[in-house]
Amino acid sequence: MKYWEREKKILELLQERGAISMQEICELTGASVATTRRDFDEIQTKGLAERTHGGLKLPEKRSDHRRYVNGTELVDEIDKEKLLIAKEAAAQVRSGESIFIGAGKTCNMFAAQLREIERLTVVTTSVTAVLELAECPNISVTLLGGDIHTGKNYIETLDADINHTLRGYFFDKVFLTVEGVDLERGYTVQDKNRTALYTQLSRMTRRMYMLLDSAKFDRRAFATMFPPEKACRVISTQNMPQKFVNYYTKQGIPFTLLPIK
Numbered sequence: 001m002k003y004w005e006r007e008k009k010i011l012e013l014l015q016e017r018g019a020i021s022m023q024e025i026c027e028l029t030g031a032s033v034a035t036t037r038r039d040f041d042e043i044q045t046k047g048l049a050e051r052t053h054g055g056l057k058l059p060e061k062r063s064d065h066r067r068y069v070n071g072t073e074l075v076d077e078i079d080k081e082k083l084l085i086a087k088e089a090a091a092q093v094r095s096g097e098s099i100f101i102g103a104g105k106t107c108n109m110f111a112a113q114l115r116e117i118e119r120l121t122v123v124t125t126s127v128t129a130v131l132e133l134a135e136c137p138n139i140s141v142t143l144l145g146g147d148i149h150t151g152k153n154y155i156e157t158l159d160a161d162i163n164h165t166l167r168g169y170f171f172d173k174v175f176l177t178v179e180g181v182d183l184e185r186g187y188t189v190q191d192k193n194r195t196a197l198y199t200q201l202s203r204m205t206r207r208m209y210m211l212l213d214s215a216k217f218d219r220r221a222f223a224t225m226f227p228p229e230k231a232c233r234v235i236s237t238q239n240m241p242q243k244f245v246n247y248y249t250k251q252g253i254p255f256t257l258l259p260i261k
Helices: 003-017 022-029 033-045 077-090 105-112 127-133 162-166 193-202 242-251
Strands: 019-021 050-052 055-057 067-069 072-074 098-101 120-124 139-143 171-176 180-182 186-189 205-211 223-226 233-237 255-258
Touching (some): 003 022, 003 033, 003 055, 019 022, 022 033, 033 050, 033 055, 077 205, 077 233, 098 105, 105 127, 105 171, 105 205, 120 127, 127 139, 171 193, 186 193, 193 205, 193 223, 242 255
Parallel strands (some): 098 120, 098 171, 120 139, 205 233, 233 255
Antiparallel strands (some): 019 055, 050 055, 067 072, 180 186, 186 223
């Protein structure tokens, strides 16, 4: 049984009972104590449950309205947009392709949608994306090397030889998100270390996708990554401001606007 299958069973039983023991989960899933302990640690890390002596329990201050998708909590309407965008992005991926996944919550949600795609090669800087895909036998996953700083879930500073190594790669598709986009400064990120990597990636792919929820528009972060006219394919929702719809149409930049459910 794969990790996400075990996690699903664990969370279902936990929701039903409020607390579960390690022994009953071992019997339910057929996993060893060591494997079940790692599963419990991962579930606790995601904030889905709390460890007890020999088991798990629901968090004591758990709100009934919370919703989780693949371990990611959807806390507001923007998160629901991110999930819609992630699913649409995953629909663009084909069996046998090589793709790059950038950092960010939308990209993490996107990674979780790829598990059933056959013969997929994934390169990423996202630790969360690796955790989502690591146990998929049909997917080859490479996490680029470098430094992870406190509070980050992605490689922030790449090892010196990584950029040289990347020159030998070519991706069918690159999927990125940013912290902000406006019509003056373009696509911006808070971490300036990402700009050189993403600029290089844009030259190493047939097609680049920008995954943009409505909160990203008319917002500026610290470092400019691409100008607003950058050739890419934008996936967003119907909440995209009209001036961006007009701009992308005028520039001939393909975009998809998803209906809000």
